[in-house]
Amino acid sequence: MTKKSIFKAARVSNPDVSGWLKNHAVIVHDGLIKAVEPSENINAAEDSHEVYDLGNVSLLPGLVDAHCHMHCSATWDARALALGENNQQLTIRATNNMRKAVLAGTTTIRDIGSKNEVAFAVRQMIDSGHIPGPRLLLAGTPITITSGHCWFFGTEADTETEVRKAIRTQVKLGANVIKMMATGGMFTPTANPRRPQYSLEVLKSAVDEANRMNVPIVTHVLSAQGVKNVVEAGVDHVIHSRWYDIDPEKGLDYDQNTVKKMADQGQWVDPTLGHALLAQEAKARGEQGPMDPHWAVSSKFVEENEHIETLLKMHDAGIRFTSGLDMGMAYGTHDRSAANAWAYVEKFGWTEWKAINTSTAGTAEALGLNKEIGSLKSGMVADLAAFDGDPAKNIRTLDRASTVVRSGLLMKLNNTVLV
């Protein structure tokens, strides 16, 4: 028998995720959206459907987040934990984190760096219905150089041959995407963020190998030379995209020509500002807040507004941004993907709808899933998240969802968890 339900709400996002349809209902059959119609039109259908009148809420497609580390603790101890905990402990944390994520309304997540033994097992348990969680695209372990960024949960691969083998191994394990650390990172004392970790030649080989295996390749990159290399190599997504000069005495080394090429090639960027915002708010509450700068960037510290300036220039040049919290990094808790949209409004000055669209339809497009998820229209997967208040007026009301449906399955109803 077909499972049929109807979700009525005062505000339902339109098919472009750019405005509200007032007093509409989403009709769901067998996990897919059958139709979105004015609530007054559907009375005849009510007998044959389970009807949920959610009342004065804003009903959106489930949020999509392109940047997660499922087993990381979202505290400054994340590295120590990743080093000191065994796979069972990491798997228990990842299981809980994915549950929190989906119950907050994030129904699709791309994890771009977690241990293989954890990530693939957690996805299998979610997909077989044993535990609640989002739809997961996985990189498994990130690929990094020996002692490079995130080596403690990565695959260390230094040469072209090692990198090609690492990529093939990840795909064999079930990876949907390849993550490479193109420069060092703030999180890893032994990895210099100002320096490329791989030569252009090795990055080109990595792109070639990922193309052969038909998976996209995304790269963590914090320095100007790193960005130039990954743009030249033609990776699909650029994560962070900061512009640190290679000289530790200098600030940023922004390059407009590289940005133009990035825009021409359609490379997406994940600017990861949401978790920075959460860390700043933690500091304002009297907690530790943002971490001390990495030794490689401490002699010439760059204020956030300089980074924002470069990101806005990139956006003006035509580069599109994804939503990506870097879930699992300090204060980037797995239930706070909405902070990406807060940062877009409050730090970039975007409209609320542009931010909401990026957190749903836009990032679904970046992940190649926009024919299935990211908007509420007939034929799409029934991933729904209802928020109290109106996030188009106040983006902060986009927070933890009060009702969540994933693939037609009701997981949370009016703040009552059902799974």
Ligand SMILES: [Zn+2]
């Ligand atoms: Zn990350």
